[in-house]
Amino acid sequence: MNIVLVFNLTGIILLFSSVFVLIPFFASFFRAGDDMSALGISFLATFFAGLLLYFLTKSQEKIELKHRDGFAVVTISWMAMSFFGSLPYLLSGVALSFTDAYFESMAGFTTTGASVFRSLEEVPDGILLWRSLTQWMGGMGIIVFSLAILPLLGAGGMQLFKAEVPEIGVEKLRPRIIDMAKSLWYIYAGLTALLALLLTVAGMTVFDAACHSFTTMATGGFSTKSASVGHFQNTYVDIIITVFMFLAGVNFSLHFYALRGDFSKFARSSEFKFYCLVILCSIIVVTFNTYNTEYASFQESLRYASFQVVSIVTTTGFATADYEIWPVLSQMSILCLMFLGGMVGSTGGGMKQVRILLMLKQAYREVYHLIHPHAVSALKLNDRNIPKETLGGIWGFLFLFVLISIVAILIMSALGVDMVTSVSTVISSMSNVGPALGEAGPAENYAGIPDAGKWVLVFCMLAGRLEIYTVVLLFMPIFWKK
Amino acid sequence: MVPMRIIIVGAGEVGFQLAKVLSAENIEVVVIDKSKEKLKRISEELDVALVEGEGGAPSVLEEAGANQADILLAVTNIDEANMIACLVAKVMFQIPRNVARIRNLEYFSNEVLLNSLGINPAISPEIEAAKAIIRLIEVPFAADVDDFEYGKIKIIGFRIPSDSKLIGKAFKNLDLTKPKVLIGAIQRSDLIIIPSGNDTLKKDDIIFVPVPLENIDAVCSSIGGTTTPVKRIMIVGGGRIGFYVAKTMEERNLSVKIIEHDSERCKFLLKSLNKSVILHGDGSDQKLLEEENINDMDVFAAISNNEELNIMASLLAKSRGVKKVITVVNKTDYLPLANNLGIEAVLSPRLITADTILKYVRSGNILSLTTIAEGKAEIMEAEAKEGSVLIGKTLREVELPKKTLIGAIIRNNNVIIPSGNDKIAGNDKLIIFTLKDSIRQVEKLLR
Numbered sequence: 001m002n003i004v005l006v007f008n009l010t011g012i013i014l015l016f017s018s019v020f021v022l023i024p025f026f027a028s029f030f031r032a033g034d035d036m037s038a039l040g041i042s043f044l045a046t047f048f049a050g051l052l053l054y055f056l057t058k059s060q061e062k063i064e065l066k067h068r069d070g071f072a073v074v075t076i077s078w079m080a081m082s083f084f085g086s087l088p089y090l091l092s093g094v095a096l097s098f099t100d101a102y103f104e105s106m107a108g109f110t111t112t113g114a115s116v117f118r119s120l121e122e123v124p125d126g127i128l129l130w131r132s133l134t135q136w137m138g139g140m141g142i143i144v145f146s147l148a149i150l151p152l153l154g155a156g157g158m159q160l161f162k163a164e165v166p167e168i169g170v171e172k173l174r175p176r177i178i179d180m181a182k183s184l185w186y187i188y189a190g191l192t193a194l195l196a197l198l199l200t201v202a203g204m205t206v207f208d209a210a211c212h213s214f215t216t217m218a219t220g221g222f223s224t225k226s227a228s229v230g231h232f233q234n235t236y237v238d239i240i241i242t243v244f245m246f247l248a249g250v251n252f253s254l255h256f257y258a259l260r261g262d263f264s265k266f267a268r269s270s271e272f273k274f275y276c277l278v279i280l281c282s283i284i285v286v287t288f289n290t291y292n293t294e295y296a297s298f299q300e301s302l303r304y305a306s307f308q309v310v311s312i313v314t315t316t317g318f319a320t321a322d323y324e325i326w327p328v329l330s331q332m333s334i335l336c337l338m339f340l341g342g343m344v345g346s347t348g349g350g351m352k353q354v355r356i357l358l359m360l361k362q363a364y365r366e367v368y369h370l371i372h373p374h375a376v377s378a379l380k381l382n383d384r385n386i387p388k389e390t391l392g393g394i395w396g397f398l399f400l401f402v403l404i405s406i407v408a409i410l411i412m413s414a415l416g417v418d419m420v421t422s423v424s425t426v427i428s429s430m431s432n433v434g435p436a437l438g439e440a441g442p443a444e445n446y447a448g449i450p451d452a453g454k455w456v457l458v459f460c461m462l463a464g465r466l467e468i469y470t471v472v473l474l475f476m477p478i479f480w481k482k
Numbered sequence: 483m484v485p486m487r488i489i490i491v492g493a494g495e496v497g498f499q500l501a502k503v504l505s506a507e508n509i510e511v512v513v514i515d516k517s518k519e520k521l522k523r524i525s526e527e528l529d530v531a532l533v534e535g536e537g538g539a540p541s542v543l544e545e546a547g548a549n550q551a552d553i554l555l556a557v558t559n560i561d562e563a564n565m566i567a568c569l570v571a572k573v574m575f576q577i578p579r580n581v582a583r584i585r586n587l588e589y590f591s592n593e594v595l596l597n598s599l600g601i602n603p604a605i606s607p608e609i610e611a612a613k614a615i616i617r618l619i620e621v622p623f624a625a626d627v628d629d630f631e632y633g634k635i636k637i638i639g640f641r642i643p644s645d646s647k648l649i650g651k652a653f654k655n656l657d658l659t660k661p662k663v664l665i666g667a668i669q670r671s672d673l674i675i676i677p678s679g680n681d682t683l684k685k686d687d688i689i690f691v692p693v694p695l696e697n698i699d700a701v702c703s704s705i706g707g708t709t710t711p712v713k714r715i716m717i718v719g720g721g722r723i724g725f726y727v728a729k730t731m732e733e734r735n736l737s738v739k740i741i742e743h744d745s746e747r748c749k750f751l752l753k754s755l756n757k758s759v760i761l762h763g764d765g766s767d768q769k770l771l772e773e774e775n776i777n778d779m780d781v782f783a784a785i786s787n788n789e790e791l792n793i794m795a796s797l798l799a800k801s802r803g804v805k806k807v808i809t810v811v812n813k814t815d816y817l818p819l820a821n822n823l824g825i826e827a828v829l830s831p832r833l834i835t836a837d838t839i840l841k842y843v844r845s846g847n848i849l850s851l852t853t854i855a856e857g858k859a860e861i862m863e864a865e866a867k868e869g870s871v872l873i874g875k876t877l878r879e880v881e882l883p884k885k886t887l888i889g890a891i892i893r894n895n896n897v898i899i900p901s902g903n904d905k906i907a908g909n910d911k912l913i914i915f916t917l918k919d920s921i922r923q924v925e926k927l928l929r
Binding site: 067157158172174175176177179387 | 485487505510511512518526528529530531532547
């Protein structure tokens with residue numbers, strides 16, 4: 001592995017990301033917020049750290065980025081970004097400890113949206129904006145973002161892209177990675193702007209609208225209010241956000257084709273159909289389950305059920321209702337949905353719909369083979385045969401996902417966290433959802449989790465966001481062998 | 483600006499090489515191949531789009547974006563597949579330029595057929611290799627010869643002989659003014675150096691020098707090699723390349739001996755060649771070589787299909803004192819190795835094919851581009867358009883990208899070997915030496 005090159009690229013990515021701290025800095029500057037200096041110092045720290053890293057490791061020769069270097073760059077960049085992203089929280093005094101600040105920052109970049117802040121109303125605007133921005137940057141991926149804007153990463157960009165975005169089911173929209181990253185970001189930024197406009201029209205302040213559109217399109221789930229989207233008590237806002245969460249959970253390549261006028265891809269994508277089916281069924285179950293038990297009117301229960309189902313399945317994690325007081329069936333449905341996540345190639349986290357779909361198909365195939373032992377069959381997705389190795393990769397992914405979750409849950413319980421909370425927080429972090437059940441339910445936050453537990457969840461969030469392999473690789477001895 | 487889109491059919495050695503060079507530029511490259519494994523190798527190394535399938539199938543071409551493609555390069559090793567791909571590309575997708583790799587001479591020389599298939603041009607790897615070998619034979623002790631400006635200027639790679647007077651001196655102290663010689667690049671085993679005044683030459687370095695056609699002999703003698711014209715040539719391998727070389731040499735009244743191990747092929751050669759001596763035997767058979775007076779040969783060319791045999795035979799010839807040994811190696815991986823063995827000239831028909839094809843896909847300022855040292859460095863011919871930042875500046879003032887050098891200027895059909903005080907004028911054509919990856923920067927300067 002080429003450590004020098006890895007740190008060089010990390011330096012570039014830090015430099016690039018530092019520019020974004022300026023946005024909340026200026027916002028705070030014009031409102032004369034008291035978080036101005038914290039943001040200013042954070043910018044300088046990130047900028048110079050990146051600059052130093054870049055120049056210290058700058059080499060005369062052009063070295064090619066290898067496959068495995070890509071993984072290291074991505075994981076290390078995400079950890080470094082989260083570190084520097086935590087400075088505003090720490091310096092402004094909003095976060096009480098470094099652990100809290102890092103947790104909040106990681107929950108931002110990984111678009112988990114788990115918060116340790118007890119009351120968001122006391123947090124200055126600049127910091128709130130920064131929280132939302134971290135999610136927006138992390139939503140499509142810091143690397144993809146850098147690639148779209150910086151040509152600096154060159155041909156090595158491809159290796160980085162692959163390490164950040166799983167290959168399964170993602171087709172290369174444009175022959176060159178840089179063009180593809182650009183296309184994705186145009187769509188992402190465009191939808192965000194549209195959402196911000198709609199939310200302002202629906203009655204939110206420009207600031208709230210901007211923050212919420214950042215975190216909705218990233219399927220992040222940070223809000224500017226402690227009561228999340230529920231604070232606004234606005235039906236239009238609920239509906240608009242539900243629709244955009246749904247869109248953010250869709251594979252962006254479908255949006256790409258739709259923008260070119262080709263809507264047939266939606267109809268042909270089996271993953272999209274599966275995604276819709278899961279959402280539809282869940283909404284029906286939760287609506288009927290909460291109707292008459294929680295909510296008096298059918299409309300009300302439909303509204304809250306759809307918002308909550310879409311929010312959880314896309315791993316956004318906004319709340320308009322406290323689902324902890326819902327009947328157990330609805331709560332369990334919510335917990336199961338956390339696993340699923342959005343479509344592959346979306347900003348949503350979780351295991352991704354396509355993996356579940358392929359495993360279902362595989363299970364069906366096994367049964368089919370028991371009945372027709374001599375039958376020849378193939379696993380198909382969108383009229384294409386899926387090779388065996390892809391399936392093996394999915395099983396490995398599933399196993400690691402579960403294994404890491406179990407170990408994390410055991411550690412959490414050892415730290416004295418109760419059962420519901422430890423299970424749900426771990427799953428919620430692995431899937432980058434945000435709110436969990438128990439002590440960390442939608443109406444509460446993660447402040448009560450012990451410090452060691454927060455670090456466990458930080459690891460879960462990162463592993464979940466980078467789809468396990470990229471992160472786990474770094475902890476394998478063979479990765480470091482020459 | 484919409485980037486150019488090029489579809490490459492065939493992910494073999496030629497396709498890979500093309501994709502590698504093209505994807506480093508501002509070009510969208512899509513590679514089509516039937517083999518998953520070949521595509522996988524490409525996907526691991528290059529930033530290009532891949533489509534699995536038969537290159538001649540309309541659905542596959544459509545998936546590859548043939549509707550917006552500017553050029554199709556059909557380079558599988560099957561002629562018929564390449565022809566079909568070009569035909570489909572022409573008829574169904576109206577791709578303006580379709581280049582095909584065609585080996586069968588009967589197809590290759592039938593212009594009516596090629597035109598109606600929409601193939602323009604057809605490239606035959608064997609003929610290109612033969613042409614390269616002939617170019618090498620023409621220039622004494624050259625390791626590599628490339629033509630630019632229709633042969634008016636040649637970039638010649640000379641392997642520095644051990645008795646050269648150039649060895650050990652720093653460039654700035656060398657007197658290379660009669661005729662003027664400018665060293666554009668040095669290949670030292672695996673390394674490629676774009677030289678500055680302080681570099682020195684070592685034995686067995688290959689120097690790349692732009693030479694105007696009329697100065698070849700003078701330049702050769704000033705570098706320290708013999709300039710006696712080639713009279714006798716021995717060829718190992720009477721395959722397509724060997725046959726083509728022998729035929730051309732025969733026409734130039736050279737004495738040619740061909741060693742071929744297949745008796746059927748020998749009969750064919752007997753029938754098709756007039757004066758050449760056809761020998762039936764093994765090219766690495768020491769006794770046979772000695773019987774045929776190998777030490778009197780001016781050129782020994784090992785160009786059979788068997789690259790291991792070629793290398794062995796070449797080493798044998800070298801040890802018998804043949805002045806110029808040319809070896810054909812197909813596997814690109816063997817190239818650096820063979821170069822280190824002290825054989826004058828090693829060439830790969832596949833790389834030559836890729837290079838030839840690349841000449842046809844240039845657009846904009848870069849008129850022609852050749853790679854040297856297995857693609858580690860590039861020589862390009864580029865036009866400085868009016869309005870470029872380079873114009874009006876002397877070479878000393880011009881700020882080129884790192885490791886880049888202007889080796890020659892072609893102005894109104896005259897070749898100028900420049901010094902630091904020469905100025906660049908509008909519409910000059912420049913011969914530029916550069917390490918790979920700098921094309922884009924150079925292109926920016928020229929605009």
